[in-house]
Amino acid sequence: MAHTPQAKYRKDYRSPSHTISEIDLTFDLHETQTQVTAVSNVKQLGTSDQLVLDGEGLELKSILVDGTAWENYQTVEGGLEIRALPKSFELTIVTVINPQENTALEGLYMSDGAFCTQCEAEGFRRITYYLDRPDVLAKYTTTVIAEKATFPYLLGNGNKISQGEMDGGRHWVKWEDPHPKPAYLFALVAGDFDVLTDKYQTRSGREVDLEIFVDKGNLDRANHAMVSLINSMKWDEERFGLEYDLDIYMIVAVDFFNMGAMENKGLNVFNSKFVLANDKTATDTDYLGIEAVIGHEYFHNWTGNRVTCRDWFQLSLKEGLTVFRDQEFSSDLGSRAVNRINNVRIIRGPQFAEDASPMSHPIRPEKVIEMNNFYTLTVYEKGSEVIRMMHTLLGEEKFQKGIKLYFERHDGTAATCEDFVAAMEDASGVDLKQFRLWYSQSGTPELDVTSHFDEANQSFSLTIKQQTPATLDQEEKQALHIPFDVELYRKDGSVIELRCNGKNVSNVLDVTESEQTFVFEAVDEKPIPSLLREFSAPVKMQYAYQDDELVFLMTNASNDFARWDAGQMLFAKYIRSNVEQVQQGGAVALPENVVDSLRGILLSKTLEPAFIAEMITLPSHNEVSGWYDVVDVDAIALVLKELKSILSTELEDELLAIYHNLKQEKYSIDHASIGKRSLRNKCLGYLALTEQGNALVEAQYQVANNMTDTIDAMAAANQAQLACREQLLQDYSDKWAHDGLVMDKWFTLQGSNPAENALDVIKQTMSHSAFSMKNPNRTRSLIGSFLNMNPVRFHNKDGSGYRFAGDVLKELNTSNPQVASRLLDPLLKYRKYDEARQALIRKELESLKELDNLAKDLFEKVSKALES
Ligand code: TRP
Ligand code: ZN
Numbered sequence: 001m002a003h004t005p006q007a008k009y010r011k012d013y014r015s016p017s018h019t020i021s022e023i024d025l026t027f028d029l030h031e032t033q034t035q036v037t038a039v040s041n042v043k044q045l046g047t048s049d050q051l052v053l054d055g056e057g058l059e060l061k062s063i064l065v066d067g068t069a070w071e072n073y074q075t076v077e078g079g080l081e082i083r084a085l086p087k088s089f090e091l092t093i094v095t096v097i098n099p100q101e102n103t104a105l106e107g108l109y110m111s112d113g114a115f116c117t118q119c120e121a122e123g124f125r126r127i128t129y130y131l132d133r134p135d136v137l138a139k140y141t142t143t144v145i146a147e148k149a150t151f152p153y154l155l156g157n158g159n160k161i162s163q164g165e166m167d168g169g170r171h172w173v174k175w176e177d178p179h180p181k182p183a184y185l186f187a188l189v190a191g192d193f194d195v196l197t198d199k200y201q202t203r204s205g206r207e208v209d210l211e212i213f214v215d216k217g218n219l220d221r222a223n224h225a226m227v228s229l230i231n232s233m234k235w236d237e238e239r240f241g242l243e244y245d246l247d248i249y250m251i252v253a254v255d256f257f258n259m260g261a262m263e264n265k266g267l268n269v270f271n272s273k274f275v276l277a278n279d280k281t282a283t284d285t286d287y288l289g290i291e292a293v294i295g296h297e298y299f300h301n302w303t304g305n306r307v308t309c310r311d312w313f314q315l316s317l318k319e320g321l322t323v324f325r326d327q328e329f330s331s332d333l334g335s336r337a338v339n340r341i342n343n344v345r346i347i348r349g350p351q352f353a354e355d356a357s358p359m360s361h362p363i364r365p366e367k368v369i370e371m372n373n374f375y376t377l378t379v380y381e382k383g384s385e386v387i388r389m390m391h392t393l394l395g396e397e398k399f400q401k402g403i404k405l406y407f408e409r410h411d412g413t414a415a416t417c418e419d420f421v422a423a424m425e426d427a428s429g430v431d432l433k434q435f436r437l438w439y440s441q442s443g444t445p446e447l448d449v450t451s452h453f454d455e456a457n458q459s460f461s462l463t464i465k466q467q468t469p470a471t472l473d474q475e476e477k478q479a480l481h482i483p484f485d486v487e488l489y490r491k492d493g494s495v496i497e498l499r500c501n502g503k504n505v506s507n508v509l510d511v512t513e514s515e516q517t518f519v520f521e522a523v524d525e526k527p528i529p530s531l532l533r534e535f536s537a538p539v540k541m542q543y544a545y546q547d548d549e550l551v552f553l554m555t556n557a558s559n560d561f562a563r564w565d566a567g568q569m570l571f572a573k574y575i576r577s578n579v580e581q582v583q584q585g586g587a588v589a590l591p592e593n594v595v596d597s598l599r600g601i602l603l604s605k606t607l608e609p610a611f612i613a614e615m616i617t618l619p620s621h622n623e624v625s626g627w628y629d630v631v632d633v634d635a636i637a638l639v640l641k642e643l644k645s646i647l648s649t650e651l652e653d654e655l656l657a658i659y660h661n662l663k664q665e666k667y668s669i670d671h672a673s674i675g676k677r678s679l680r681n682k683c684l685g686y687l688a689l690t691e692q693g694n695a696l697v698e699a700q701y702q703v704a705n706n707m708t709d710t711i712d713a714m715a716a717a718n719q720a721q722l723a724c725r726e727q728l729l730q731d732y733s734d735k736w737a738h739d740g741l742v743m744d745k746w747f748t749l750q751g752s753n754p755a756e757n758a759l760d761v762i763k764q765t766m767s768h769s770a771f772s773m774k775n776p777n778r779t780r781s782l783i784g785s786f787l788n789m790n791p792v793r794f795h796n797k798d799g800s801g802y803r804f805a806g807d808v809l810k811e812l813n814t815s816n817p818q819v820a821s822r823l824l825d826p827l828l829k830y831r832k833y834d835e836a837r838q839a840l841i842r843k844e845l846e847s848l849k850e851l852d853n854l855a856k857d858l859f860e861k862v863s864k865a866l867e868s
Contacts, residue, residue, distance in 0.1 A: 116190075253274075304322055
């Protein structure tokens with residue numbers, strides 16, 4: 001490296017030296033040479049007459065102060081120092097940038113011939129010199145100038161206030177955003193699109209124009225996004241009392257995008273993956289993803305934009321809260337249980353893995369080198385769990401009072417996580433002093449629970465020990481305030497009231513000490529406890545359940561999540577014991593009672609199909625890997641495969657009956673139909689392992705009238721390595737090679753192909769006409785799935801998977817460090833593998849470390865991993 005990148009610390013926060021109340025921007029757009037003129041009203045706040053602006057990769061043309069050229073400045077690494085300034089002045093800065101060459105997709109870049117921007121977190125500094133920090137809020141006006149024929153649509157934040165024609169076939173549009181905002185919420189788009197329009201009237205009667213911009217020819221794929229947007233606007237009014245605050249809401253779908261989507265004020269920019277869908281091209285998962293992401297970005301308008309973050313260490317203030325809100329939105333519109341299950345899978349799988357990795361950090365990080373590295377599962381998903389715990393502790397009513405107070409106090413400003421907790425505390429009267437530790441402590445807490453039934457006294461006690469293992473970033477851990485939701489059952493399935501010290505008590509216990517015993521009175525028989533209901537805290541829990549207790553909970557627990565969780569614990573027991581068995585040279589086996597419990601679930605007349613589908617799903621290889629200090633990749637893969645195979649043989653009749661019964665003639669994406677397809681295709685995944693597998697899968701592919709059935713047939717063929725696999729994949733590729741987004745599903749199948757020659761095929765696939773390493777979606781689909789969803793081939797003992805990863809990372813290090821940095825994550829966890837594999841992965845990390853142009857993004861992670 002040229003020089004070592006420096007970390008920033010949360011404790012070093014200082015308020016800005018100057019404020020910028022207004023900025024007027026003019027973009028003269030040209031592919032390779034765009035001129036940006038920024039005119040700002042700047043006011044000195046502190047004692048210094050020197051202004052240090054952020055800037056990267058900019059060509060500086062001129063600086064004026066109050067209209068006259070200013071000489072007293074110097075460009076420095078990462079910015080510009082302007083000296084001896086008046087207390088209050090107008091600053092004009094002209095810079096030139098090259099959008100065409102911008103492959104990092106940060107700042108102003110070209111996506112398929114359209115100009116677009118991505119400024120979060122620190123991309124605005126690649127557009128002009130500025131105070132690129134979220135606590136500087138300014139009113140923006142933006143003038144966009146471009147050639148009219150190629151770029152008929154010129155979009156910016158806020159409302160369009162004027163437009164006109166110019167000589168030479170160029171035209172311009174001027175936008176004004178009345179809401180002060182930080183630079184990261186700035187956006188501009190110029191291009192040619194098809195537009196889907198609609199209108200929404202808010203509760204208070206404001207008429208809002210809704211516009212969704214998609215690539216030409218894709219108008220028939222924008223409908224679901226529009227429906228989702230309208231549903232989001234309505235839901236936020238009904239559940240949170242929050243209304244939209246501009247006259248127009250625009251969404252632009254682009255093919256080149258590093259993340260899911262971006263909540264720029266009034267002008268969201270979306271990865272086209274989260275906009276475009278129709279029956280021919282999209283799976284049910286795609287439809288649900290669009291609903292969630294459209295909701296997420298819309299909800300940011302209040303939680304993120306109206307109240308923004310003081311500094312980037314506070315990122316979870318907006319992201320944790322907004323994920324919580326989008327999860328609630330999806331749960332209110334669809335199945336609450338299925339949504340909860342899938343959110344919990346993310347925490348127990350990848351988020352726990354992140355906690356255990358060299359990148360472990362609290363939801364409010366203390367130390368950051370590259371901010372883009374902290375858009376993590378911890379900040380987003382665990383951040384949402386922390387909000388959810390407050391919701392559990394306060395209840396909906398007091399939680400909403402807290403939200404209201406939060407907006408009363410902080411609307412129009414940049415706030416901190418502490419501000420949010422204080423509002424919750426003040427509005428509810430609930431003490432959150434110890435609870436705040438969730439913001440500063442990293443790692444996964446482990447709960448060890450034991451119970452005792454005292455027959456003579458009719459009392460039942462639960463002893464809960466908590467402990468959080470040390471993480472690389474933080475040695476010492478303290479006891480947390482953990483909301484622990486319990487229910488006690490009699491053998492007949494009835495619920496025992498919880499009574500402590502002569503009073504009825506809530507189901508949510510306040511666990512606050514490292515060891516604590518709760519004694520329940522008037523317990524008239526030895527109860528079966530349902531523990532950590534709803535996953536009331538993001539922790540690992542250990543309790544010595546007997547099989548029959550878990551089977552009891554699977555069928556009798558009063559809530560669906562608890563049933564599912566009991567099933568998962570039962571699976572976990574037999575996965576663990578079988579892994580040991582396999583390691584000692586034994587065979588995989590599953591007792592009759594476990595098979596029968598699942599048979600019971602499959603035959604249930606009362607459970608929803610979508611829920612049954614979750615019940616019969618084994619934990620993923622990644623989740624299971626998280627249970628071990630040293631991961632035996634091959635043993636885990638073998639056990640999961642064999643268990644699936646045993647279940648498919650034992651339950652073949654039931655699976656087949658369901659498969660045939662759930663066939664739907666018409667395709668519809670309502671939640672009930674999605675649920676039926678989900679169960680039916682889950683059955684197909686099992687049946688693929690039986691003798692009739694190939695025939696069933698091939699037939700489904702041939703008659704499918706929707707993408708879900710098509711993809712699930714191919715996925716079943718892929719996982720079971722059926723004879724028809726080759727031909728189905730070929731057929732799909734012939735049909736869809738022209739459409740990258742549709743091909744992503746196919747690339748994902750190639751990446752996760754369990755075949756022995758998978759890596760060779762992947763390398764060939766990289767020259768497929770639809771593939772390009774310049775496109776993050778393509779790269780993530782093919783390469784990302786290989787690194788994350790193909791454990792056996794990626795971790796091949798010969799090191800070929802690791803070498804391949806190293807080569808790809810070197811290429812992406814220069815073209816797109818953000819994408820490279822995300823792909824790197826599986827390699828960081830090398831300590832979890834045997835010595836031989838550790839050495840092979842280390843070699844790749846070390847060779848990255850030696851690159852002299854190593855990006856900050858990769859430097860931060862690689863150096864942490866190597867010091868672990
Ligand atoms: N704020 C965005 C979201 O969560 C995240 C995001 C979109 C982002 N694009 C980005 C973050 C690029 C960093 C870099 O909705
Ligand atoms: Zn977000």
